[in-house]
Amino acid sequence: MNAECVSIEGLSVSYLSSTGRIEALRDISFKVYDGELITIVGPSGCGKTTLLNAIAGLLNFRNDVLISGKIFVKNAKSIGYVFQRDALLPWRTVIENVALGLEVRNFLKKKRKEIALDLLKMIGLEDYGNKYPHELSVGMRQRVALARAIAYDPELILMDEPLGSLDAQTRMTLQDEILAIHKKTRKTMLMVTHDIAEAIILGDRILVMSGRPGTVKSEYIVKLPKPRSAFSSRLDPEFSRLYGLILDDLK
Numbered sequence: 431m432n433a434e435c436v437s438i439e440g441l442s443v444s445y446l447s448s449t450g451r452i453e454a455l456r457d458i459s460f461k462v463y464d465g466e467l468i469t470i471v472g473p474s475g476c477g478k479t480t481l482l483n484a485i486a487g488l489l490n491f492r493n494d495v496l497i498s499g500k501i502f503v504k505n506a507k508s509i510g511y512v513f514q515r516d517a518l519l520p521w522r523t524v525i526e527n528v529a530l531g532l533e534v535r536n537f538l539k540k541k542r543k544e545i546a547l548d549l550l551k552m553i554g555l556e557d558y559g560n561k562y563p564h565e566l567s568v569g570m571r572q573r574v575a576l577a578r579a580i581a582y583d584p585e586l587i588l589m590d591e592p593l594g595s596l597d598a599q600t601r602m603t604l605q606d607e608i609l610a611i612h613k614k615t616r617k618t619m620l621m622v623t624h625d626i627a628e629a630i631i632l633g634d635r636i637l638v639m640s641g642r643p644g645t646v647k648s649e650y651i652v653k654l655p656k657p658r659s660a661f662s663s664r665l666d667p668e669f670s671r672l673y674g675l676i677l678d679d680l681k
Contacts, residue, residue, distance in 0.1 A: 433464050435462050435586055437501075437502040439502075440457050441459070442497070442499055442643075443477070454644065455645070457645060458481065458499070459646070467618075467634050468621070469636050470621065470622045470639060471624065471629045471639070472640065473639075478622040482590050482622060485586075485620070486509050487509075503585070504585050508585040509585070513575070514591045515595070523562055524562070525560065530578060535582055537582075546559070568596060569596055572592055586617075587618070587619045593623070594623070603660070608632060609660075630669055634651070635650065638680065648675075650672055650676065
């Protein structure tokens with residue numbers, strides 16, 4: 431078994447609203463090991479994004495949030511985050527957006543460009559380095575956002591429904607892209623999705639959350655053979671078996 435990259439023990443999160451205190455997460459515990467790609471599914475409003483934000487440390491600066499339990503991340507300063515929207519800076523070119531984290535970490539300009547170009551080649555956008563975000567499709571922008579997240583070699587990559595706004599065909603293409611990137615980089619990834627099929631295709635394990643307050647209701651090991659394909663893996667009997675079990679859980 432690989433070393434632990436993330437360990438959550440008894441995590442509970444609540445926050446103040448206009449109607450009083452809302453319990454978002456209750457007593458969540460799980461581990462993520464180095465090199466795993468874990469997917470998380472659950473009903474809308476169950477706290478999936480809150481969970482990622484807690485792991486990333488983004489809730490620690492809010493006075494209206496109460497957090498209890500333990501969150502361990504092997505290197506808490508080395509987390510990449512891909513949001514639901516690409517969040518690219520519109521005034522920076524594609525290559526400048528990919529290199530943003532490297533610039534913040536004071537990498538030399540030549541090294542920043544070298545790393546960014548290698549990543550653009552990996553995601554098939556090497557000819558778009560001098561374009562601006564508004565000149566790209568939604569799917570292309572999400573590829574750039576993913577490249578930006580892994581550019582500075584983080585220990586952990588968090589992804590919050592990064593493919594949610596894409597059409598079905600583009601979504602499947604990007605699922606294959608994520609599988610290829612994970613295979614090549616072996617980065618530890620934790621991805622939230624509302625799509626059961628996507629969770630099965632991408633995940634080594636799947637965590638199923640309950641409705642609010644969110645808890646980890648079930649965990650499934652995905653035994654689909656690798657390498658996987660966003661299309662062909664759907665034809666495997668194991669895909670159908672897991673889909674049925676997870677759908678029952680969510681009901």
